[in-house]
Amino acid sequence: MAKEMNNRKEQTKYREGNHSRNEGNSGAWKFLWSLNTKHKLKHFIWKCLRGILPVNEVLKRRTGKGDSRCVCCGENTETLEHMLFLCRHAELIWKAAPVRWDGLLDFRHNFWLWWNSLMEAKERLEGRDHIVLTINILWQVWKSRNSIQFNREGRCPGETVNKALLEWLEYKNVGSEENSNRKVGGHKAMKGGSWSLPPKGYIIMNTDASLNIQKQRVGRGIVARKDDGGLIGAWADSDDKLGEPAVEEALAIRQALNIAKQKGWRKVLIQSDCKGIIDKINARKAENPNIGVILFDILKLNKVFTECSFSFIKREGNFVAHHLAKFAINLINDFEWQQSFPEWLTSLARNDVGASAPAL
Ligand SMILES: [Zn+2]
Numbered sequence: 001m002a003k004e005m006n007n008r009k010e011q012t013k014y015r016e017g018n019h020s021r022n023e024g025n026s027g028a029w030k031f032l033w034s035l036n037t038k039h040k041l042k043h044f045i046w047k048c049l050r051g052i053l054p055v056n057e058v059l060k061r062r063t064g065k066g067d068s069r070c071v072c073c074g075e076n077t078e079t080l081e082h083m084l085f086l087c088r089h090a091e092l093i094w095k096a097a098p099v100r101w102d103g104l105l106d107f108r109h110n111f112w113l114w115w116n117s118l119m120e121a122k123e124r125l126e127g128r129d130h131i132v133l134t135i136n137i138l139w140q141v142w143k144s145r146n147s148i149q150f151n152r153e154g155r156c157p158g159e160t161v162n163k164a165l166l167e168w169l170e171y172k173n174v175g176s177e178e179n180s181n182r183k184v185g186g187h188k189a190m191k192g193g194s195w196s197l198p199p200k201g202y203i204i205m206n207t208d209a210s211l212n213i214q215k216q217r218v219g220r221g222i223v224a225r226k227d228d229g230g231l232i233g234a235w236a237d238s239d240d241k242l243g244e245p246a247v248e249e250a251l252a253i254r255q256a257l258n259i260a261k262q263k264g265w266r267k268v269l270i271q272s273d274c275k276g277i278i279d280k281i282n283a284r285k286a287e288n289p290n291i292g293v294i295l296f297d298i299l300k301l302n303k304v305f306t307e308c309s310f311s312f313i314k315r316e317g318n319f320v321a322h323h324l325a326k327f328a329i330n331l332i333n334d335f336e337w338q339q340s341f342p343e344w345l346t347s348l349a350r351n352d353v354g355a356s357a358p359a360l
Contacts, residue, residue, distance in 0.1 A: 009276070010054045016249030020131060023236055024306075025118070027119075028049065028115065028119065028251055029046075031043055031119055031122065032046060032049075035128065035131065035132055035135070036132060036171075036172075037135060037136070037168075037171060038129070038167075038171060039134045040141050041135050041136065042135075044135075044142065045115070045130060045135055045138070046136070047110060048080055048084070048111050048115075049111065051080065051111075053080055053112055053142070054290045055070070055078045055079060055080050055082075055083045056068045056069060056070065056077070056078035057077050057078050057079045057080075057203065058079075061322055063263035066159075070082055070083065070087055071131070071145075071148055071149045071160070072087050072088070072089035072090075072148050072149075073087050073088050073089060079186045080111050081109055081110065081111055081114075083142070083145055084108075084111065084138055084141055084142070085108040085114075086108060086109075087145075087152075088140055089141075089144070089145065090141050090145075091338050092157040093137065093140070093141050093160050093161060094107065094137070095139075095157065095275060096157040096158050096160075096162070096163070097137050097161050097211060098133070098165065099101050099130050099133055099137070099330050101117075101118060101121075101134070101209070103359070104117050107324075108340050118173060119131070119133060123212070124214060125212060125214045125215075126212070126326075129172070130330065132163070132168060132171075132172075133164070133168045135270075136164040136165070136168040137161065138159045139164070139167075140161070140163050140164040140167075141160070143160075143163075143345065158210070158342075159342075160342055162342035163344075165188040165342070166328070166342070166344025166347065167342050167344075169344055169348060170321060174228050174355055180284070184317040192205055197228070198225075198269050199227065200227050200328070201227060201266075202227055202267045202269050203224055203226065203227075203232070203260065203265045203267065203268045203269070204224070204225050204227075204268070204269045204271065205222060205223070205224045205225075205256045205259075205260060205268055205269065205270050206221075206222070206223050206225075206271045206272075206313065206317075206318050206320060206321035207220070207221070207222050207249070207252040207253050207256045207270065207271070207272050207321055208220070208222075208249070208252060208254070208272065208273060208318055208321035208322045208325040208331055209219045209221075209245070209248035209249045209251065209252045209325055209326070209350070210323070210325035210326045211242060211245055211248060211320070212329050213242070215329065216240065216241070216242050216327050217238055217240060217242065218233075218238060218239050218241075218242050218243070218248050218329070219236065219237075219238045219240065219324075219325045219326060219327065219329035219330075220236070220237055220238065220248070220251070220252045220255060220324075220325055220328055221234075221235070221236050221252075221321040221322065221323065221324025221326070221327070221328055222235040222236075222250045222255060222256045222259065222321060222324070223235075223257070223320045223321050223324060223349070224251065224256075224260075225349065227282075229349070231337075231341050231345065231346060232338070232347050233259070233263075233337065233338050234320070234335075234336070234337045234341065234345055235259065235292065235324070235335070235336050235337075236324040236325070236327055236328035236334065236336075237328055237333070237334035237335070238304065238328045238329055238330075238334075240259070243290065244275070244290070244309070246274060246276050246291055247288075247290050247291055247294065248287070249272055249274035249276075249277045250274075250277050250291050250294040250295065250298070251294060252272070252300050252325075253270055253272055253277065253298060253310070254294055254297050256270055257270070257298060257301040257302070257304075257308075258301065259285060260305070261301060261304050261305075264271075264308070265305070266305055266306040267305065267306055267307040267308070268305055268307070268308050268309075269308075269309055269311065270308070270309070270310045270311070271310075271311050271313040271317075271318065272312065272313065272318070273308070273312070273313055273315045273317075273318040273322070274312075275312045275327070276293070278311060278312040279312075280295060281298055281299070281310045282294060284299060284360070319348065320345070320348045320349050323348060
C-alpha cells in the first residue's frame with residue numbers, strides 16, 4: 001500500500017513536472033494539430049497530454065470527492081495511463097487492435113513519453129496514418145470506459161476496435177480526393193472499370209495487394225459480394241516476404257480463387273486493379289517466370305468453376321479490397337469475416353456499390 005502511494009505520488013510529480021515542460025514543447029502541439037483527423041480527437045489527445053482528462057484519479061485529486069478507483073477492473077487507481085493502457089479493459093482492446101506499438105510498452109506509465117515516442121513514427125511510410133488510427137483507438141478505449149463507468153455497459157473489445165477502424169477509414173475516405181466524388185450522391189454512372197453489380201448468380205470478388213517496402217511486408221485484401229452487392233466474405237492477411245508488385249497481385253488473385261473453390265461457388269468474377277496481371281491471365285501467358293508459376297495455378301483453378309472471368313477495375317472501384325490490403329499490413333493476425341460483418345466494412349462496401357444496390 002505504501003509502495004502504491006509512493007508510486008502514485010511519484011507519478012503525479014512526474015506528470016506535473018512534464019506538463020510544465022510540455023508547454024515549451026511546441027513540436028508536440030504542432031504535430032498534434034497537423035494531424036489529419038477530427039478536431040474532437042485532437043482535443044481528446046490534447047487533454048490527455050495536459051493531464052486533464054477526467055479519469056477518476058484526476059477528479060479525486062481536483063475535487064477531493066469521488067472514488068479514484070477504476071470501475072472497469074475495480075482494482076486499481078484509475079490514472080490516465082491505467083485507463084488507456086494498463087487496465088485489463090484497455091489491454092484487451094489493444095490486443096484486438098490492428099496496430100500495436102510494442103516498442104512503446106515501456107512508456108505506458110507516462111502518456112507524455114508514450115506520445116513523444118509515438119510521434120517518431122511520423123517519418124515512417126504511412127506513419128501518420130497509423131498514428132491517427134492509434135488516436136482513434138485511444139478515443140474508443142475512453143468511450144468504452146465511459147460506457148462502463150456511466151451505463152455499466154461493457155462492449156466487446158473487437159467491437160470497440162471496429163468502431164475505431166470505421167471512424168478512421170471514414171475520415172480518411174472523406175478527406176481523400178480519390179473518394180470525394182463517391183460520397184456525393186453516390187449516384188455516379190458506372191463507367192468501364194468501375195464497380196458494378198455482377199450478372200445474376202455470380203459472385204464478384206475484388207482483390208488487392210498493398211506493399212510496404214520499408215517494412216518488407218505485403219497486405220492482401222479480398223472481398224466477395226453477391227449479385228445484389230451484399231457482402232458475403234472479406235479477408236485481410238499479411239506476409240513478411242515481399243515479391244514484386246505484380247507477383248503479389250497475382251498471389252491475391254490465386255488466393256481469391258482458392259477461397260471461391262473452397263466455398264463451392266460456381267460462377268465468379270475476379271476483379272483486380274492490376275491491369276498487367278489481368279491482361280496476362282486473359283492472354284494466358286507471362287514472360288516473367290515468377291508470375292508464370294502463379295499464372296499456371298490460376299488457370300488450373302479456373303477450370304473448377306462453371307464460369308470464371310477476370311477483369312480490370314480502377315482503383316476507385318476496388319475500394320474495399322484496397323483498404324483491406326492496407327489494413328492487413330499492420331495486422332498481427334489474419335482477419336476473416338463471414339456472415340456477419342463489422343459496420344465499417346459494410347459501410348465501405350456501400351461506397352463501392354453506391355446507388356446501384358437495391359434499396360431495402
Ligand atoms: Zn482498471
